[in-house]
Amino acid sequence: MDLSKFDPNSVGLKTNNIFGLPFSIDDAALVLLPVPWEVTVSYRNGTARGPENIFKESLQVDLYDADVKDAWKQGYYMLPEDRNIRKKSNYLRQCAELIISCLSEGGDVNCNNQLAGKRKEVNEGTRMMCDWVYEMSANLLKEGKLVALVGGDHSTPLGLIRAVADQHEEFGILQIDAHADLRDAYEGFTYSHASIMFNVLKEVPQMKKLVQVGIRDYCDEEVAVIDDNSDRIRTFFDADIKARQYEGETWKTICDEIVAALPQKVYISFDIDGLDPKLCPDTGTPVPGGFELEQVFYLFKKVHQSGRKIIGFDLNEVSCGEHTTDGIDAIIGARVLYKMCNYLVASKDR
Template sequence: MSEKHQQISNFDPNGVGTKDALFGLPFNEDTAELIIIPVPWEVTVSYSPGTAEGPEAILAASPQLDLFQDDIKDAWKMGVYMLPIPEAIKNKSDNYRILAANYINWLEEGSPEYDAERFAAVPDLINTACREMNEWVYTQAAHYRAKGKLVALLGGDHSTPYGLIKAVAETHTNFGILQIDAHADLRVAYEDFEFSHASILYNVLKFPEISKIVQVGIRDYCEAEAIMAKENNRITTFYDKQIQEAAFEGKAWRIICDEIISQLPDEVYVTIDIDGLDPKLCPNTGTPVPGGLELEQMLYLMKQLVRAGKKIIGFDLVEVAPGPGEDQWDGNVGARVLYRMANLYGASKGNCA
C-alpha cells in the first residue's frame, strides 16, 4: 500500500483532524496533490496591517471545517498540504513594513522637503525587497509545478502572487485571470512601490501569455484605473455597482456568471482578494470597502467556471487578516474559501470525482 493510500485508510474524515495540519488532513509534501505556498508578506499595505498573519490565522481555523462536499465526491482525498510558514519571509516583511509605513506617512504629510533626503532611498530598498520576495515565491512555485503538483498561494497582501503567476506563464501560453476584488489593482507603482499590493494586476499585464483579465466586484478605484480598464482590450471589469443594479432590475446571478465566464479563455488563473466579499465576512482585511459579494455568490461563480469546462491552472487567496485577540472570524471565512477553491481546482483538473 502506498503512503498516500495508507494515510487515506487511517484517516476518518468525520472525526478529529490532524493537529496543526491544514484542514486537519493527514497528507504531506509528497502525498498531497495540491501544495499551498504561504507568504506572510505585507510590506506595501497602505491602510491597515495584519494580512501577513493571514496564513497562520487560516491554518489555525482550518481543522474545525467539515470536509464533506456534496458535489465533489471524496474531495479531501486529493490531498492538500500547506508548506511551513516561512519565518524568514515574515521577519523580513515586518522589518521592511516599518520602513514603508514611515515613507507612506511622509507622503501623506505632503512630502515635506526637510525629510526628503531621509526618505530618498526608501523606494529602491522596498522595491529590491519585493523583488526578492517575488523570486522566492517563483522558485517555490516552479519547483512544485515541475514535480507535477497543483500549486496555490496564500497571502499576505495582494502583491504576493506575482511569482506564482510568473511560473504559470512559463508553461501556459494563453490564459486568463479571474480577479475577485474590491479594488482594480491597476495602479502604476502606487506610493512609489513598483510591487505594491495596489499594482499587482498592472504588473502581471506585462506577461504576454495573459490574454484576458476579468475583474469582478470592483468598487474602489481611481480615474486612471477606470480609463485603463476601459481602453485595454485585455481587461473586462464587472463593477460591483453594475452587478447590483442588474440584480435590482431582475437579472439573475446565473446569467451574470455566464457573462463573466464567457469573457475568459479555456485556462484560468483565479486571484481572490478577500475584500472582494462583503466586509461583514472580512472586517479585519487591510482595505475593507462597503458592498461586495456574498460568500456563496462568489463560490457559485467558481463552480460555474468549472461546470463550463474551464481549467483552473492556479489560484491565490490574499488579504485575510485576523481580528484582535481571540477573534477568528476572518480566518474562519478564509479557511472556507481556501478549502472550496482547493476542491474546485482539483475538480477542474480531474483530480476529484
C-alpha cells in the same frame, strides 16, 4: 496514500496538516505556499498573519463538499512559513510606514534622502519576494504539483502567476476583489498590493484576459487602464452588478456572462475584500458592498461546470491583526481556501 486509518468525520488533528489532512508534501497533489508578507499595505496591518490563522481555523472545516465530493483525497499540503520572509516583511513594513506617513502629510519622498533610500530598499525587497515566490512555485510545478498561494497582501502572487505562465501559452485571470489593483507603482512602490494586476499586464504576456468581478473602489488612472486595454480587461463593477440585479436579472445570468469572458484556462485571484465586509471585517482595506460567500462559490461552480480548467489560485488579504473583532476573517478564509482547493484538483485532468 493509504487513508484507511484516517477518519474524515472526526476532529481535525493539530498534528496533521491543513484541514487536518494526513498528507505529506510527497503524497499531496496540491501544495499551498504561505507568504506572510504585508510590506506595502496602505491602511491596516495584519494580513501577514493570514496564512497561520487560516491554517489554525482550517481544522474546523468539514471535509464533505457537496459540489466537489472527495476532492481532498488527492491530497493538500501547506508548506511551513519561511521565517526569513516574515522577518523581511516586518523590517520593510517599518520602512514603508515612514514613507506612507510622509506622503499622507503632503511630503515629497524625493526631497528626503533617507526616505528615498528606504523606498529603494522596499522596492528591492518586494522584488526579492516576487522572485522567491516564483522559484518556489516553479520548482513545485516542475515536480508535477498543483500550486496555490496563501497571502499575505495582494502583491504576493505575482511570482506564482509568472511560474504558471511558463507552463501555459495563454490563460485568463478571474479576479474577485473590491479594488482594481491597476495602479502604476502606487505610493512609489513598484510591487505594491495595489499594483498587482498592473504588473501582471506588464510582465505576463501569456495572461490574455483579466476578468475583474466586484470592483467598487478605484481611481481615474485605473479606469484609463481598463479603457485602454479593452482587449485584455473586462471589469464587472459591483455597482453595475447590483443595478442589473435590482432591475430583475439573476445572478446566474451575470455569472454566465462572466464565465463567457474567460478563456479555457483560468487562474483565480481572490482578494477577500471582494466579499461584503461583514464577512472580512478585519481585512486591510474594507469597502461597503461586495458579495455573499455563496455568490462567489456559485460563480466558481459555474466556471467548473463550463468545462474550463483552473490552473492555479491565490487567496489574499485575510487579515487578523489589531482590529480583529470576532475572528470571523480566518474562519471565512479557511472555507474559501478549501473550496478553491477542491475546484483546482477537480479540474487538473482537463
